[in-house]
Each structure stands twice: as structure tokens, then as C-alpha cells.
Amino acid sequence: MxxxxxxxxxxxxxxxxxxxxxxxxxxxxxxxxxxxxxxxxxxxxxxxxxxxxxxxxxxxxxxxxxxxxxxxxxxxxxxxxxxxxxxxxxxxxxxxxxxxxxxxxxxxxxxxxxxxxxxxxxxxxxxxxxxxxxxxxxxxxxxxxxxxxxxxSDFVEEGKRAGDWAVEQYDGEGYKAVELQGTTGAAPMIDRQQGFADAIAGSDIEMIDSQTGNFTRTEGKQVMEGFLQKYDDIDLVFAHNDDMGLGAIEAIEAAGKVPGKDIKIITVDGVKDGMQALADGKINYIVECNxxxxxxxxxxxxxxxxxxxxxxxxxxxxxxxxxxxxxxxxxxxxx
Amino acid sequence: MPTSPTPSTASAAADASGGFGAVVRHPLFWPVVALVALLAVNTAVRPGFLSVSILDDHLFGSPIDILRNCAPLMLVALGMSLVIATRGIDLSVGAVVAISGAVALTFIAGAPDPASTTTVFLAIGMALVLGLVLGVWNGFLVSVLGIQPIIATLILMTAGRGVAMLITEGQITTVTSAPFKTLGAGYWLGLPVATLVAFGVFGLVALLVRRTALGMLVESVGINPAASRLAGVRARTIVWTVFALSGLFSGLAGLILSSNVMAADANNAGLFIELDAILAVVIGGTSLAGGKFSLSGTFVGVLIIATLSLTVTNVGISPLVTPLFKALVVAAVTLLQSPAMRRKLAERTRRRGRTAPVPPSDKPADVSTDKVVA
Structure with a gap:
């Protein structure tokens, strides 16, 4: 979306x-x-x-x-x-x-x-x-x-499923997460953020920062570059769509880290490029928005x-x- | 205050001197102050902000990110400066950025071997030629048909993204091609290739307009086209050339932008870059009325805008107030750049310079506040 x-x-x-x-x-x-x-x-x-x-x-x-x-x-x-x-x-x-x-x-x-x-x-x-x-x-x-x-689709549910999976996989390891939000004020952005936040509440995954990437690759990459400079201990990225996640992959690789391993990535949408990156092991989980x-x-x-x-x-x-x-x-x- | 308030502020400027006043009056003073202030804020929030390390044989750090991410805007703003200097404006740069990326990536995606250098050079060549052609088209509308620049370039601005959509068939075209990736995300001698290309082009154009008469001719056309024509300046050719260059530089910017993420997004690539470019030119002290232009001002303006974007992430400004924050910074810089404001500030520094050595003599008798010079 x-x-x-x-x-x-x-x-x-x-x-x-x-x-x-x-x-x-x-x-x-x-x-x-x-x-x-x-x-x-x-x-x-x-x-x-x-x-x-x-x-x-x-x-x-x-x-x-x-x-x-x-x-x-x-x-x-x-x-x-x-x-x-x-x-x-x-x-x-x-x-x-x-x-x-x-x-x-x-x-x-x-x-x-x-x-x-x-x-x-x-x-x-x-x-x-x-x-x-x-x-x-x-x-x-x-x-x-x-x-x-x-x-x-139920956007809140999409965010929640993404969060549930993160909790299931990584709870107990003290993960620090950052969020790449969609366009500020858009329904998918508000709902996915809400769903994800609800799901990780109570786990030890901590959302340390959140910024808009406007659903685009270029801005997703730029924001992720900023995050990578600002924090050296990011473990998880939640991107509100595949495109921002793909931008984040570029930024993580440029910072000398391995996307999908050093930093886990969860996105929403399931478009072809996203699925390819998931199959290649660069993204860890995608909640489809059919x-x-x-x-x-x-x-x-x-x-x-x-x-x-x-x-x-x-x-x-x-x-x-x-x-x-x-x-x-x-x-x-x-x- | 019966006479003048100056002495009361003289305390703050105890070190004011004639030399300092000249620095303050320099057109680039406030933009540079704004840039330094932005960097200072970032460093205050995160002390390591300005540090640069070496990672996999290239430099790595926030300053490098700023230099790399400002490359497309640098190129677009360079063309925009020249166009604005001739009293024109080019609204179509964002559309040209989108078209150039779309053409290059569609060609690479359709080529039998996307990773071959020949394919990549062909794609880059095609995109640049197309950018130039679109610029020539704008220049033709403006200089030959005499259409107002804002209208002439509006045509391509509205139609351009549609053209880019047609080329990419409404999809975001993605490719994997190592040579192409070098342009936007690669490094040479430890520095980002995108930065080297953009700064190289910028330096070349700056040399060309300042070491030859070209810059003066451009300014003369901007100040008074009719008079320049009567004086023997080929105004039409000059206007046509700057629009063509703006198209070419936008084409190059489109290549860098699409190469940075290895995707051509017809809808979002270079969206609103025309506004950022105009802003950078204005922050740099070039008047939209045409005439005198300052490429070094544009250079600083672009760096301010690029730093501003990173500041939002670094300082952690909420997305809800990001537009407001950016607007405040831009408003502050533009205010400081306005002629009326500059005159006032210049007056103050001049008086300070004069009164500082003998402050008591100017002091009004009834001043009894805490602002009195110690």
C-alpha cells in the first residue's frame, strides 16, 4: 500500500x-x-x-x-x-x-x-x-x-503479526529495534505502527527509534543510514513496506553489516522484490498485504x-x- | 530610548572590529553560520557525529553520508542556479530525474547481461542524451517561442512522470548490476563516486562561468535581456544553453538517485527536488529576479538541505513536526539573507565597530538598565 x-x-x-x-x-x-x-x-x-x-x-x-x-x-x-x-x-x-x-x-x-x-x-x-x-x-x-x-486487509493485524513473529523469534535476547514508518498520517502507517507496538509490549524487544521513510526506497535508505550512524547496536528493523525495507538493506550493506543476520528485517507487503530479498536471506519475515x-x-x-x-x-x-x-x-x- | 539603542548592545560585541564586520557582510556568512550551527546541534546530540572512520577501504560516517546524499541535489541546483540567473526557472527537473532513471534501468533490466560495463555505459549515455534533449526542449519553448519559463517547464513537470511511468510500465524497476551501482553507492579513493561526480561537474561549471566571460554574459541576460542583446550578447543562445544544461544535470542526478537504491521509482524519484533546488539557490543568496548568481552560495545551500535531512534522523525529531522544523530553519536562513535584514545587521556591525573603542561617549544619559556597558 x-x-x-x-x-x-x-x-x-x-x-x-x-x-x-x-x-x-x-x-x-x-x-x-x-x-x-x-x-x-x-x-x-x-x-x-x-x-x-x-x-x-x-x-x-x-x-x-x-x-x-x-x-x-x-x-x-x-x-x-x-x-x-x-x-x-x-x-x-x-x-x-x-x-x-x-x-x-x-x-x-x-x-x-x-x-x-x-x-x-x-x-x-x-x-x-x-x-x-x-x-x-x-x-x-x-x-x-x-x-x-x-x-x-486489516492493517493493525498486519503490524501485530509482524510483532508477534519478532517476539516469538527474538524475545529474551534484549533486541533493540528501529522502525521505518510509512507516510505520516496514512492509515497503513498508523495501524501497522499500532499493531507492532501492541505485539512487542511485554517482551524485551525495545523500540529505540522511529522515523518516516515515506514508503519509498530512497528515503528508507537515508533514514536507515542515519540510524546506523546514531546507534551501533540495532538488532531489528521493522519497515512498514517492502520498499523501505529494501532501502534499509542497501544502507546496512554499505555500513559493512549483513542484513538478515547482523540486523534482522521484518516488512509488510510481499511484492516481488521483497519476496526475492526474503528468499535471498536479506529479509527475515514478510507479512503479506494481499x-x-x-x-x-x-x-x-x-x-x-x-x-x-x-x-x-x-x-x-x-x-x-x-x-x-x-x-x-x-x-x-x-x- | 531617545537616540539610539546601539551602545546598549555594544557589550556583546566587545571584540567587534572592522575585519569582523566585513566577514559578517559577506554574502556567504549567514548560510555558513547556519550550516555550522546545524552541524554543532548534531554534534551536541551525538558527539561522534562528525567522526569519519575507514570501513572496507572507504570512508564511513555521517559527513560522508551527507556528501553522498547531497550529490543529486547538487547537480540539479547547479543547473537551477544558471537558469535562475537568466531570470528563468526550471520546474521540470524532478520529472527529468524520474525519466532518466526509468530509461537507464529499463534498458539495463532488458539487456542480456545487466552486469556488463558496455550495457551500463550505453544506459548512462542514453539517459544523459535524453536529459539533454528534454533540456533543449525547455530551452526551445523559452528562448525561441518566448513562453514564460514557469509555464514552459510546467508542461514537462506534469507530463514527465507519466512518461516515466510508461517507460517502467507502472512498476518499480529493479536491477542487479555492479558497475551501475558504483555510480550512486560506490567508492573511489575512499570517497563516494556520486560525490566525486557531482562535485567534479560543479567545479568544472564554476571554473567555466567564472574564468571565462560566460558567467558575466549569463548575468547580463538576467539583469536586462534587451540591453544585453543590443550590446551584442546572444541572449537566446545563452538562455537555451542554460536550460539544456539544467536538463543534462538533472539526467545525471536521476542516474545517481536510481543507482543509489538500484531501482527506478517513476512516482517518487526526485519528487519535489525542484523545490529543494530552488530553496538551495535562494539560501545561497541568488535572487529569483535573475542577474547576479552565486554558485558557492548554492553549494552551501545544498549542504544545508542535506544536513537538515540527516539532522531529523540524528536528533530524533518526530515525523509529525519534521516539516515544521525544516520550515523554521529555512525561514531563519532566508530571513538572515533578506536585503532589509542584511542592511540592518550591517548597520549594527558598522556602528559597533565605530563605537566600541569609546562606548561611554555615545551612552545616553538616561540608560539605567542592566544592559549598560561595564
């Missing part, structure tokens, strides 16, 4: 592409015609028209997430997917959702760029009787009837259209890997 909220500039021509996609969507809609707002007519024709608004394409994690959705919601699986990329902008997302409402799709799904400011557009969807499914990130709204279900939300989304969308009750909160199945598990899993990794 290496989202960078600071990013402001949306690529001009990429925005044009998005616009083109939307136009294409509207023209494709013509033959579908008959749908008059409910799920029934579409259910009758067996094809579910689903409008999806993605955050953007800011990280390897997000790219895998997009691919999973596009590969699952195919015509063969009974879906007509209308996909748009919001380029990290809420206004683009609201625009896309409005256009889906006008097109009277059967289901709207999206990963909210930010947590707030969705009530108005979700009310519109509700008035048009189009069910909404949230993926990956939640919205902060008083009224939880505005959406059917929220599918995504981007493959496509199958869950397909299942929930079908249930919603069929009028079945669905769970308000669906926590995706995240795995966790140690070095041996990574070697076994690496050949089959999809992302």
Missing part, C-alpha cells in the same frame, strides 16, 4: 487516457441499454456490469491489485468491467462514480483515495439503487448503509446483485512468509 498522498501532479496525457477510457465506457454502454437501475435485469442477462474506480498506479502493490481485478472480472466470469484510474485524485474518482451512476451499472466498486468526503456521491448511488463495494481502503462516514461491504482482491470482489458483487446478505467487513486472507516459505512461494507469485 505504498501510497503517496503527497503526489500532486497528474500526468496530462495519462489523464487524457483516463478520459478516453470513460468515453469508451459510455459508448460501450449503448448495447447494454435495458438496465433500468436494479440488479434484476442484469442478473437476468447473466452479465454483471461493474464500474470500478482505482486510486492510481503508484506502486507495484497497486499494479498487482489492478491486474487481479481486471483478470478476475472478465466476460467469461460473467462480468462487464468498466475500469477507470483516478490518478490519486478524489475529484476524478467522484466523477467516475457519477458517470457509472448515469450509465446505470449494476455494481460500483472503488478504492477511496482519501477517507472523507464521499457522502454526497454515495447518496446519489443509493438513490439510484446501485450497490457500492469498497476495496482496500475504508471511507469515514457515519452512515454505513451507503455501502454494502468493505473488502480489504493485493489480489479480484476474486473476493467478484464473489461479493455476485451476491449483492443476487440480493443476498453480505458481510459489512471482509478481511482478506493475508499470508506471512519466512525465508523458507518465500523460497517455496516465489516461483508462483503473481506479483
Amino acid at each position: 505504498s501510497t503517496n498522498f503527497r503526489r500532486a501532479g497528474a500526468a496530462l496525457f495519462a489523464a487524457t487516457l483516463t478520459a478516453a477510457t470513460l468515453v469508451a465506457c459510455s459508448s460501450e454502454q449503448a448495447p447494454q441499454g435495458g438496465g433500468d437501475g436494479g440488479g434484476e435485469s442484469a442478473a437476468a442477462s447473466d452479465t454483471i456490469v461493474l464500474g470500478f474506480s482505482q486510486v492510481g498506479a503508484e506502486s507495484g502493490w497497486r499494479a498487482a491489485n489492478t491486474k487481479s481485478i481486471q483478470d478476475t472480472l472478465t466476460t467469461e466470469n460473467g462480468f462487464d468491467l468498466k475500469f477507470s484510474d483516478a490518478q490519486q485524485k478524489q475529484e476524478n474518482q467522484i466523477q467516475a462514480i457519477r458517470s457509472y451512476i448515469q450509465q446505470q451499472v449494476d455494481v460500483i466498486a472503488f478504492s477511496p483515495v482519501v477517507e472523507t468526503g464521499w457522502d454526497a456521491v454515495l447518496e446519489e448511488a443509493k438513490a439510484a439503487e446501485i450497490p457500492v463495494i469498497l476495496t482496500d481502503r475504508a471511507v469515514d462516514s457515519e452512515d454505513d448503509t451507503l455501502y454494502e461491504s468493505f473488502i480489504g 493485493p489480489l482482491l479480484g476474486p473476493d470482489l467478484a464473489e461479493i458483487a455476485k451476491k449483492v446483485v443476487a440480493g443476498e446478505e453480505v458481510e459489512k467487513r471482509i478481511v482478506t486472507q493475508d499470508e506471512a512468509f519466512d525465508q523458507e516459505a518465500a523460497k517455496a512461494a516465489l516461483p508462483d507469485r503473481q506479483y
